[in-house]
Amino acid sequence: MPGQDSETIFTKIIQGEIPCQKVFENEHILAFLDIAPLAEGHTLVVPKCQVERLEDLPPETAAEVARQLGPIARRILAATGAEGYNILQNNGKVAGQEIPHVHFHIIPRRPGDGLGYRWNARPADPQALADLAQRIRAATD
Ligand code: AMP
Numbered sequence: 814m815p816g817q818d819s820e821t822i823f824t825k826i827i828q829g830e831i832p833c834q835k836v837f838e839n840e841h842i843l844a845f846l847d848i849a850p851l852a853e854g855h856t857l858v859v860p861k862c863q864v865e866r867l868e869d870l871p872p873e874t875a876a877e878v879a880r881q882l883g884p885i886a887r888r889i890l891a892a893t894g895a896e897g898y899n900i901l902q903n904n905g906k907v908a909g910q911e912i913p914h915v916h917f918h919i920i921p922r923r924p925g926d927g928l929g930y931r932w933n934a935r936p937a938d939p940q941a942l943a944d945l946a947q948r949i950r951a952a953t954d
Contacts, residue, residue, distance in 0.1 A: 860877075
Protein backbone atom coordinates (compact mmCIF):
# COMPACT_ATOMS: atom_id res chain seq x y z
CA MET A 814 0.00 0.00 0.00
CA PRO A 815 1.34 3.48 -0.79
CA GLY A 816 3.14 4.99 2.18
CA GLN A 817 3.18 1.70 4.09
CA ASP A 818 6.33 0.04 2.75
CA SER A 819 9.26 -0.60 5.06
CA GLU A 820 11.82 2.08 5.84
CA THR A 821 14.93 2.32 3.66
CA ILE A 822 18.11 4.36 3.75
CA PHE A 823 16.28 7.01 1.69
CA THR A 824 13.73 7.51 4.46
CA LYS A 825 16.62 8.03 6.89
CA ILE A 826 18.13 10.59 4.48
CA ILE A 827 14.76 12.36 4.13
CA GLN A 828 14.41 12.46 7.93
CA GLY A 829 17.93 13.89 8.27
CA GLU A 830 19.29 10.86 10.15
CA ILE A 831 21.84 10.16 7.40
CA PRO A 832 23.60 13.03 5.57
CA CYS A 833 23.28 13.75 1.87
CA GLN A 834 24.42 16.38 -0.60
CA LYS A 835 21.05 18.04 -1.18
CA VAL A 836 20.39 19.81 -4.48
CA PHE A 837 16.65 20.45 -4.14
CA GLU A 838 13.89 20.04 -1.58
CA ASN A 839 10.24 20.90 -1.27
CA GLU A 840 7.28 19.47 0.66
CA HIS A 841 7.07 16.36 -1.54
CA ILE A 842 10.55 15.71 -2.90
CA LEU A 843 14.20 15.55 -1.90
CA ALA A 844 16.93 15.47 -4.58
CA PHE A 845 20.53 14.70 -3.67
CA LEU A 846 23.77 13.60 -5.29
CA ASP A 847 24.22 9.85 -5.76
CA ILE A 848 26.97 8.58 -3.45
CA ALA A 849 28.37 6.35 -6.22
CA PRO A 850 27.83 8.47 -9.35
CA LEU A 851 27.88 7.17 -12.91
CA ALA A 852 28.81 10.71 -13.96
CA GLU A 853 29.49 14.09 -12.35
CA GLY A 854 26.13 15.45 -11.22
CA HIS A 855 24.36 12.07 -11.00
CA THR A 856 21.36 12.97 -8.86
CA LEU A 857 18.54 11.03 -7.23
CA VAL A 858 15.08 12.59 -7.09
CA VAL A 859 13.18 10.91 -4.28
CA PRO A 860 9.53 11.40 -3.26
CA LYS A 861 9.32 11.82 0.49
CA CYS A 862 6.47 9.34 0.88
CA GLN A 863 7.68 5.82 1.51
CA VAL A 864 6.57 3.87 -1.56
CA GLU A 865 8.51 1.09 -3.23
CA ARG A 866 7.44 1.27 -6.87
CA LEU A 867 6.31 3.85 -9.40
CA GLU A 868 2.91 2.28 -10.01
CA ASP A 869 2.06 2.71 -6.31
CA LEU A 870 3.05 6.37 -6.09
CA PRO A 871 0.04 8.61 -5.29
CA PRO A 872 -0.88 10.52 -8.48
CA GLU A 873 -0.34 13.94 -6.92
CA THR A 874 3.19 12.95 -5.84
CA ALA A 875 3.92 11.51 -9.28
CA ALA A 876 2.75 14.80 -10.80
CA GLU A 877 5.07 16.76 -8.50
CA VAL A 878 8.03 14.56 -9.45
CA ALA A 879 7.22 15.10 -13.13
CA ARG A 880 6.98 18.86 -12.52
CA GLN A 881 10.40 19.05 -10.84
CA LEU A 882 12.53 16.61 -12.88
CA GLY A 883 13.08 18.98 -15.80
CA PRO A 884 13.96 22.06 -13.73
CA ILE A 885 16.35 20.04 -11.53
CA ALA A 886 18.00 18.57 -14.65
CA ARG A 887 18.37 22.06 -16.12
CA ARG A 888 20.23 23.23 -12.99
CA ILE A 889 22.49 20.16 -13.07
CA LEU A 890 23.40 20.89 -16.70
CA ALA A 891 24.08 24.54 -15.85
CA ALA A 892 26.30 23.61 -12.90
CA THR A 893 28.26 20.79 -14.54
CA GLY A 894 28.37 21.73 -18.22
CA ALA A 895 26.98 18.32 -19.25
CA GLU A 896 25.25 18.35 -22.66
CA GLY A 897 22.38 15.97 -21.96
CA TYR A 898 21.07 13.47 -19.47
CA ASN A 899 19.25 10.20 -19.05
CA ILE A 900 16.39 9.67 -16.62
CA LEU A 901 16.54 6.15 -15.20
CA GLN A 902 13.90 4.70 -12.92
CA ASN A 903 14.17 1.07 -11.76
CA ASN A 904 11.23 -0.93 -10.39
CA GLY A 905 11.90 -4.31 -8.84
CA LYS A 906 15.09 -6.26 -8.24
CA VAL A 907 14.84 -7.77 -11.72
CA ALA A 908 15.07 -4.24 -13.14
CA GLY A 909 18.09 -3.35 -11.02
CA GLN A 910 16.31 -1.59 -8.15
CA GLU A 911 18.56 -1.82 -5.11
CA ILE A 912 16.75 0.60 -2.79
CA PRO A 913 13.04 -0.24 -2.46
CA HIS A 914 11.90 3.39 -2.29
CA VAL A 915 10.83 5.06 -5.56
CA HIS A 916 13.55 7.25 -7.02
CA PHE A 917 14.56 8.77 -10.34
CA HIS A 918 18.18 8.94 -11.47
CA ILE A 919 19.26 12.00 -13.44
CA ILE A 920 22.48 10.93 -15.17
CA PRO A 921 24.34 13.73 -16.97
CA ARG A 922 25.85 12.78 -20.33
CA ARG A 923 28.93 14.09 -22.09
CA PRO A 924 30.41 13.14 -25.48
CA GLY A 925 32.60 10.05 -25.18
CA ASP A 926 31.63 9.40 -21.55
CA GLY A 927 31.55 5.66 -22.18
CA LEU A 928 28.19 5.21 -20.49
CA GLY A 929 25.67 3.05 -22.28
CA TYR A 930 23.14 0.28 -21.95
CA ARG A 931 22.22 -2.93 -23.72
CA TRP A 932 19.28 -2.26 -26.03
CA ASN A 933 18.82 -5.58 -27.76
CA ALA A 934 15.87 -4.56 -29.94
CA ARG A 935 14.49 -6.98 -32.55
CA PRO A 936 11.68 -6.45 -35.08
CA ALA A 937 8.37 -7.83 -33.74
CA ASP A 938 5.58 -9.74 -35.47
CA PRO A 939 2.81 -7.13 -36.11
CA GLN A 940 0.00 -9.54 -35.10
CA ALA A 941 1.81 -10.39 -31.86
CA LEU A 942 2.13 -6.65 -31.13
CA ALA A 943 -1.60 -6.09 -31.80
CA ASP A 944 -2.57 -9.03 -29.53
CA LEU A 945 -0.31 -7.81 -26.77
CA ALA A 946 -1.59 -4.22 -26.96
CA GLN A 947 -5.14 -5.59 -26.66
CA ARG A 948 -4.20 -7.64 -23.57
CA ILE A 949 -2.59 -4.60 -21.94
CA ARG A 950 -5.61 -2.38 -22.69
CA ALA A 951 -7.88 -5.00 -21.14
CA ALA A 952 -5.74 -5.55 -18.02
CA THR A 953 -7.02 -4.22 -14.71
CA ASP A 954 -5.05 -1.80 -12.51
P1 AMP B 1 18.74 1.73 -7.67
O1 AMP B 1 19.64 0.62 -8.15
O2 AMP B 1 17.92 2.33 -8.78
O3 AMP B 1 17.93 1.30 -6.47
O4 AMP B 1 19.70 2.89 -7.23
C1 AMP B 1 20.08 3.14 -5.91
C2 AMP B 1 21.10 4.25 -5.92
O5 AMP B 1 21.21 4.78 -4.63
C3 AMP B 1 22.50 3.81 -6.36
O6 AMP B 1 22.91 4.58 -7.50
C4 AMP B 1 23.36 4.12 -5.13
O7 AMP B 1 24.65 4.60 -5.45
C5 AMP B 1 22.54 5.20 -4.44
N1 AMP B 1 22.76 5.31 -2.99
C6 AMP B 1 22.75 4.34 -2.07
N2 AMP B 1 22.97 4.83 -0.84
C7 AMP B 1 23.12 6.17 -0.99
C8 AMP B 1 23.37 7.25 -0.07
N3 AMP B 1 23.51 7.06 1.23
N4 AMP B 1 23.45 8.51 -0.59
C9 AMP B 1 23.30 8.72 -1.91
N5 AMP B 1 23.06 7.75 -2.82
C10 AMP B 1 22.97 6.49 -2.37
